[in-house]
Structure formats: structure tokens, C-alpha cells
Amino acid sequence: MSAAQPKAELKPRDPDWDAKVRASFARQTFMHTIGAHIASLSPGRCEVELPFRHDLCQQHGYLHGGVITAIAANAAGYAAFSLMPANSSVLGVEYKINLLGIGEGERFFARGSVLKPGRTLSVVRAEVEALRGGVRHPVARMLATMMCMEGRPEPGLEVRA
Amino acid sequence: MSAAQPKAELKPRDPDWDAKVRASFARQTFMHTIGAHIASLSPGRCEVELPFRHDLCQQHGYLHGGVITAIAANAAGYAAFSLMPANSSVLGVEYKINLLGIGEGERFFARGSVLKPGRTLSVVRAEVEALRGGVRHPVARMLATMMCMEGRPEPGLEVRA
Amino acid sequence: MSAAQPKAELKPRDPDWDAKVRASFARQTFMHTIGAHIASLSPGRCEVELPFRHDLCQQHGYLHGGVITAIAANAAGYAAFSLMPANSSVLGVEYKINLLGIGEGERFFARGSVLKPGRTLSVVRAEVEALRGGVRHPVARMLATMMCMEGRPEPGLEVRA
Amino acid sequence: MSAAQPKAELKPRDPDWDAKVRASFARQTFMHTIGAHIASLSPGRCEVELPFRHDLCQQHGYLHGGVITAIAANAAGYAAFSLMPANSSVLGVEYKINLLGIGEGERFFARGSVLKPGRTLSVVRAEVEALRGGVRHPVARMLATMMCMEGRPEPGLEVRA
Numbered sequence A, B, C, D: 001m002s003a004a005q006p007k008a009e010l011k012p013r014d015p016d017w018d019a020k021v022r023a024s025f026a027r028q029t030f031m032h033t034i035g036a037h038i039a040s041l042s043p044g045r046c047e048v049e050l051p052f053r054h055d056l057c058q059q060h061g062y063l064h065g066g067v068i069t070a071i072a073a074n075a076a077g078y079a080a081f082s083l084m085p086a087n088s089s090v091l092g093v094e095y096k097i098n099l100l101g102i103g104e105g106e107r108f109f110a111r112g113s114v115l116k117p118g119r120t121l122s123v124v125r126a127e128v129e130a131l132r133g134g135v136r137h138p139v140a141r142m143l144a145t146m147m148c149m150e151g152r153p154e155p156g157l158e159v160r161a
Helices: A017-026 A030-035 A067-079 B016-026 B029-034 B065-081 C019-024 C027-036 C065-083 D017-027 D029-034 D065-081
Strands: A037-042 A045-051 A087-100 A107-116 A121-132 A137-149 B035-044 B046-051 B088-099 B106-116 B121-132 B133-148 C037-042 C046-052 C089-097 C107-116 C123-130 C135-151 D037-042 D043-049 D086-100 D109-116 D121-132 D135-150
Touching: A017 A067, A017 B065, A030 D017, A045 A067, A067 A137, A067 B065, A087 C089, A087 D135, A107 A137, A107 B133, A107 D135, A121 C027, A137 D086, A137 D109, A137 D135, B016 B035, B016 B065, B029 B065, B046 B065, B046 C046, B065 B088, B065 B106, B065 B121, B065 B133, B088 C135, B088 D086, B106 C135, B133 C089, B133 C107, B133 C135, C019 C037, C019 C065, C027 C065, C027 D135, C046 C065, C065 C089, C065 C107, C065 C123, C065 C135, C065 D065, D017 D037, D017 D065, D017 D086, D029 D065, D043 D065, D065 D086, D065 D109, D065 D121, D065 D135, D109 D135
Parallel strands: none
Antiparallel strands: A037 A045, A045 A107, A087 A137, A087 B088, A107 A121, A121 A137, B035 B046, B046 B106, B088 B133, B106 B121, B121 B133, C037 C046, C046 C107, C089 C135, C089 D086, C107 C123, C123 C135, D037 D043, D043 D109, D086 D135, D109 D121, D121 D135
């Protein structure tokens, strides 16, 4: 009576998508500052890895929620960017994150997955896990909106002359 | 015919609220790492200030959205914590942030304001502004849920034995 | 040393904004079904009013959260639409709502206010209050993203041929 | 080196969970008003079905976003409630929804799935699909926080004497 719809195809529109995403990530000084890197990348998916460090913590000695959010948002943003055309940039419109467990572990993985690619807006989910004693524990879930700025300055944002 | 309800009273339940909030903030190594501090504090309100730094940026050289979110969430969390009883801790349940403008400026201010204090959950808004050439520009808006853990370990979270 | 930025000007770009918003609202059969109407309208602001009815309730006899969300999202959407150019339509991209108090009262008011108007995206807040015994009680807070579709079908959405 | 964590076990703590959830849903007059019912129910999961009706629409004749949100929030809330102990009630704390596609179809399905059950708070995702011409199309994604009120009135909410 009803059939599952074929998955939204996650086809990159820029043949240079892999190098483009990695180059953009590399320009983010904040990722260098906290020691995060891209662990894996495929069209519509991006995984960011972050080793735990004691200078990235909240008041109880666990990874700070802001750091958790930063790697989740980056994984989401670059998952979306991997599908965007050449001559475009990606802008984070908004995101919402639920913190599911404490930021305790030896390393953290944030995985972004595009739910709905769009010409202007893409909807992306991300999940963060902590690797603790060899087991992955859920840390956070995010639902995010990313925007594609194609061949033009970022709309809706102020640009300094 | 109708009258505005008197504002929810933002009365601290812990006489030591000011020192408690500042001590907790000071224990957050991540705030030291990025150079953020509390600019002002009153019951139900907390302002976090962050000078711009080139090692906290995204790919275009503006303040990274994760950093913007981190100071907003901290301002929201400590605004809520200022109203919580002694012998409690604050936990970030979830937050949603809309990025309104680019993270460009000499310094950034995140202001958290409790909208609804609760025994268990508090709802808080936060706004982030950039000081750019002497003028404050809107950067972000957040709506957040904070939880009070009164005299007990954090419920719903895994605690290592 | 610093000055508050002048408020984002909330100037309608369509001289016919008032009639346009009211006509669109009138076409929403769901608003008729629940008995909601526009209580007030100005550029960038819209207030929706809903009298309580026993057929709009959740399991405890209070106004259903879905109804609260529907009037909040409508107030937000039409606040944004009031500032959009002629030959455009408004699309709800996403919204997040915190329920602050129970849906108990004789009537409910949802007020939407544009925080950041944009050419493509607008960020809007909404608040819902219940009028109960002559006093207004807070019920909900929303933070929403609305999109302007200017002179073209809705991007990113499937349109049936 | 690392192993996937065993899925959070979704074990109902109330042997009467199935009847309890259905009875609560049946008390929601708003679900009767719009014609929604529970299509399937298992521990930690709930699917709500809604046939399209012309009196539930927005300005373009598609299902209203408020109705989409209402069935998503209900699916999420009852997915969480199915895991809660006897002598408790469920409260929607907050939710965020992204609208992915237009509300066009013969019938709509909202599926809620508990991501993280908790003693006090549960985090739940929901997705809404439209059945259109025999094919399911994605309509919306939700990330929600639900609260368990165990044997006591709802904390943080005003209760009329």
C-alpha cells in the first residue's frame, strides 16, 4: 500500500567537495586551539574527533558543553557543505542541542548527517559520543539548519565596508 | 480588564549566590582557555565578556559559532544558578541558538536572563552582542533549559563508579 | 565608550502589508477550526488571540501544547510576513518552544516580534500568555526562523507537478 | 579498540504501560478534534496517524505546521510516557521542529522514539512523514525534552488552588 521513499540522494555537486571541506576546516583556528580534526568525511556526512584535554572543561572537570556543541555544529556544517556547489560558502543559521550525558571520556566523536539537502537550506542532525574505557557513550544530539551562500556575500548578515 | 502579571520574582535562595557563581565559573578551565570572564552578575542575570582573539575563529576569521554558543550557554547557566538553593549544582539540559550576525568585533558580550525560574527546571534566554567600532551589534539569541540538581548526583546522567 | 545600536528598523517593504497579512491568515482553515484571530498587527509584530475551548485540550483539560505552538508559530510567521516585499510568501523553517506554564485560562494571546529581519531569513520570537482571572500568566516562549520566498515557488520543498 | 554501546534499554517500568498511554491519548480532546489516533505503540516508541482534512490547513491548502507539530509532540510525549513508572504523568518541557517538506498528502504519520530515557527528563526524537500517492515523503523532524512527574504535582508550574 505504501513504500518507503528512496533516501534523499546525497550527491556532491562540487567534484572538489572533499578537498574543499578539509581546507575550510583547516582554516578554523578554533579547531586548532581545541585540537579537533576531521576523522572521516563522505558526501553528506562528516565526523569530527576531539581528544579530551583538561583545559577544555566545565566546573566539574568534564568536557565543556560549549566544546561539545562546537564540534557537533562543525560536523553538521561540514556535512552540509560537502553537498554544496562550488563557489559557495556555508553559514550556520541555528542549532539546538540536547545534552544526554556528561562529557567524560578519552576522546569524543561528533557525527553530522544531512537529513534534507536543499538549494538554500539544509537540515542536519549530529550526535556526539564519548569513548570511555573502550565503549562509546551518547553525549549529545543536535538538530541544525545550515545555509548555502552561492556566489554572493552572506545574506541577512552585516558586512563591514 | 486585565493586568500584567507581576514579574516572576528573581530572588536568590542562597545568600552566598554571588560568590558561588563566581567560584563555579572560575573552575571552568575552558573559560580560561578562551579568555572569558563575568562582566556583571545579579540575581537571575549574568553577563559574560570575551575579547576577540584570532585563535578562536571560524574559516572566515570571525569568532567561531561554537565560542559564541559557549559564552551564551554559560551566561544562561549562571543566570539560572544564581537563583538556585545552596547545596545544588546546575546542569545544561538543552539550548537552541540563532546566529543573527557575524562574529566580528573587538569584544563580545553574552547576557543571560532567567525567564522562568523553577524548582527543577529554569528557562533562560541569552543574547550575544559584538562591540564593533564602539557600537553593539546583535550576534545571537538563545533559548535554554537549565536543571537544578539539589543535594544529589545529576539525574539521568551516567556517573562513573 | 559604546552605544546601543539603533534597533533594527521594522519597515514594511510592501505598502499593502496589513491587508496582505490579514488575507493570508484568513485563508488558514486551521485558525478558523480552533477559533483564533489576529488581535493586533503592526510592522514586525503580530498578536493572535484564542479563546479557550474544551475541544482543544490535552489529557488534563488544559489547552493542548500543539495549539499553543500553532498560535505562537502563526504570530511569529505573520510578524515576519508583515515586513516582506510584495510578491513573496512566508515559510516556517523551524521553531523551538519552551512551555513555561499550563494552558489554563479564559483566553490566550500569542505575540510575535521580529528580532532580525532578513532578505531571505528572519528570526522571530514569540511569547504566549494566558488570561486567567484577569491576570496574564506566561505560558510559552518561542524562537523561530521564517523564510521569505520572493517571486518564486518554495525552495527546498517538493512541489507536486 | 572500541565497541558500540548496547542500546539504552527501553524497558517499561509500568506493566500497564500500553493501556495507560492509550487512555491518556483518548482524553486529549484536541486529538479527537483533528482526527488523530495512535497507529502503533511499543516501549519507547509511538506512532500517531492523521488523515488529511481541509479544515486543518495553512494558507496554501497544505496541512498546517501547527498540526504537524502537535502530532509530532504527541508521538514524542507518549513514546516517553510508555517508559515512565506508574503513578506519574508526562509533561512537555520543550521541543524544536524543522519543517522539511510541505504538508501535502492523504495521511500523515508522526513517529516518536526515545533517545535517552531518564528518571526526570527524557530526550525524544520524532519524524513526520506524508503518505502521498503511495509514497512516504519526509515532512518534519523534532527533537524534544519530556519530563516525568512522579507521584506529585507538576514542578515549576502554577497550579490553581
